[in-house]
Amino acid sequence: MADDSKIRPVVHPSPVAPAFDGEFRLGDQERFLFDCVASEVNRIAGTEVDLYLLNKGKSKRDALYDEMLKESWDGPFRLNIYVEWPAPLPEPRQEGFRESWTSSIWIARVDLDRVKARSPYYGDVLHFWKMPYFDHASTTYDVGKNPKGYFFTITSVEDDGHLFDNAAFVGFKCSIARNSEFTPERRLTNT
Numbered sequence: 001m002a003d004d005s006k007i008r009p010v011v012h013p014s015p016v017a018p019a020f021d022g023e024f025r026l027g028d029q030e031r032f033l034f035d036c037v038a039s040e041v042n043r044i045a046g047t048e049v050d051l052y053l054l055n056k057g058k059s060k061r062d063a064l065y066d067e068m069l070k071e072s073w074d075g076p077f078r079l080n081i082y083v084e085w086p087a088p089l090p091e092p093r094q095e096g097f098r099e100s101w102t103s104s105i106w107i108a109r110v111d112l113d114r115v116k117a118r119s120p121y122y123g124d125v126l127h128f129w130k131m132p133y134f135d136h137a138s139t140t141y142d143v144g145k146n147p148k149g150y151f152f153t154i155t156s157v158e159d160d161g162h163l164f165d166n167a168a169f170v171g172f173k174c175s176i177a178r179n180s181e182f183t184p185e186r187r188l189t190n191t
Contacts, residue, residue, distance in 0.1 A: 034163055035110040038170040042108050047083040049105075049128040050076035052188060053118060071187060076127065077117040082106040083128060086152070086178070100179040103152070106160065107172045120172055124154045125184045151184040152176035 058072035086103035107120060129150050155177045161170035178184060 031163065031168055034161075034170050035108070038108040038161060039110050042080045042082055042106070042111065045082075046080035047128050049079055049081055049083070049126050051079055051117060051120070052076050052125040052127070054121070054123050054125075073125075073188060075117070077112075077115045079107065079111050079115065079117075081108075081111075086150075086176070098179060098181055100177065101152070102155075102175065102177045105174050105176055107174065109159075109169065109171050112172075120154055120157050120174055122154060122156065125188060126152045126154065126176060127185075128152075150178065151188070152178045153184045153187075 053074040055072040055074045059068055060070040060072075061067065062069050083105050084103045086101035089100050089102070091098045091100065105126070109119075112119065127149050153176065154174050156175040158173045159169045159171075160173040162168065163170070
């Protein structure tokens with residue numbers, strides 16, 4: 001027979017108590033849960049990318065025209081993100097043929113925190129799809145030891161995934177673009 005003195009009584013968890021006067025507030029534990037869900041989806045089904053962040057403080061600007069003379073980059077930061085397939089848009093013009101690709105991506109905020117990267121911003125560069133299938137039409141310039149894959153420039157950034165319409169959010173939705181005239185990998189080699 002089992003010793004009944006070692007059996008503990010069942011303790012039922014207490015119900016969630018409202019924070020202030022019947023108002024339910026999102027606590028730190030729930031934010032952690034939503035961050036985990038956002039990150040886990042990208043970890044399982046996302047695309048591995050290298051994120052290059054433009055460091056404007058270390059970049060050199062032209063005194064007269066206020067244009068970048070020499071860009072400085074932080075990274076690459078390796079992340080898993082959601083990448084929407086970029087459909088090519090051919091543009092025959094008088095000056096010649098040009099092709100551009102536009103798409104959108106989604107980055108979990110907690111993944112950026114994990115790799116100690118700042119939030120994405122207009123002008124940052126992504127490198128992804130370093131696979132043999134894409135190598136024949138990917139890069140046009142040598143970028144380090146492994147130049148294969150596609151480079152895209154981030155053209156707009158919005159915070160996304162707001163929890164219950166408050167200021168807390170779990171990710172960034174970004175628009176990205178690439179064209180065949182001035183490819184983003186040229187910016188990385190122009191340092």
